[in-house]
Each structure stands twice: as structure tokens, then as C-alpha cells.
Amino acid sequence: MVPASLTAPRRRARLPYASVLVAWTAFSSVSAAQTTAPAPRPQDVASMESIIGALYDVISGPAGQARDWDRMRSLFVPGARLIPAVYRRDSTPTLLTWTVDQYIATAGPGLESRGFFEREIAHREERYGGVVHRFSTYESRRATADPAPFARGINSIQLWNDGRRWWIVTVYWEGERPGNPIPENYLKP
Helix, strand or coil, rough: CCHHHCCCCCCCCCHHHHHHHHHHHHHHHHHHHHCCCCCCCHHHCCHHHHHHHHHHHHEEEECCCCCCCHHHHHEEEEEEEEEEEEECCCCEEEEECCCCCHHHHHHHHHHHHHEEEEEEEEEEEEECCCCCEEEEEEEEEECCCCCCCCCEEEEEEEECCCCEEEEEEEEEEEEHHHHHHHHHCCCCC
């Protein structure tokens, strides 16, 4: 979004546009430097497929196994969000919005204590330049040998390529539930 002060009719500008741009760039650089991600495994961020695979891999594991949360942090751009769409007992929809560290603190203990394996079973994507939106249909099991998943849904994953590596910007998801089955076109590999 462009601030209204930059799109309003020009009268007598208090700050030239270049000054505003320099100030914004300096602020953005400081903010990004203060919240840098851990160094990633190069193979995790080399391609879109590898970063999606790393995302599913890092949250998956048997009961009692610690996850490599620094690996997870390394996949996300600073300021990234994880947003589940949830439904209260009275069926009221709501969104939870977590930073990566809030997700780790909130969901991490359950993933580690109960066992959790999630994998992509189909996907669709759209791309413009370095920006990608990927609908990633998933299924979740408590153990890899479980005959059927206990949950399925769709992760809406926004990705960005900065010319050097892939980053996850947002993961926004909703689980399948009665009255809201996954449409067939999102189940085709």
C-alpha cells in the first residue's frame, strides 16, 4: 500500500519522495536485521518443492521425538505468519494468527508428545515473478503405519523467491470437516 501522502495532489511537499523512500528503506532494513532467521540447510530452500518438503518434514515425527525448530524458523521470512481457520463448538469461525515462534510454542508440544506425520497429497499453484501461491492438500496421521489419516485439509502457502533462496511468507489453513469436504479438484496430484 502506498501512503495517502504520496498519492495526494502535490501542493508543497514537506519531504521529497526520495527522502521518504530512503527513510522507509532504512526502517525496513533495520526491522529485517533485528529479526533474522537461522541459517537454512541449502537443500531446504533451493527450490519450491524442497521448501514445501522441508515444511512438512520438520513438523512430522513420532511421539516423543523433538522437532528441529531452528530448521523450521529458517524456512520462514522474518515476520511470517501461520494462520489456522478454526471453528468453535458453536460452529463460529475464527482465525488464529501466530508468528513462527508462537506456532512452535502452541502447537509444538502436541506434535512432539502425540506423534504427527503430515504430507502433501496434491497441490495447485500460481506464480508471478518471485511470488507463489500454493494450495497444498494435506493428510495427517499419528504414525506412518496408520491405515487412514485422522485429518485432511488445505494449506494455502505463500512463497517468495528473493533471487537467492525460497522463503515461506504465510501458511493459512483449514481442515476438512463435516459439511466442508475437500473438493475433488484439490485431491488430484
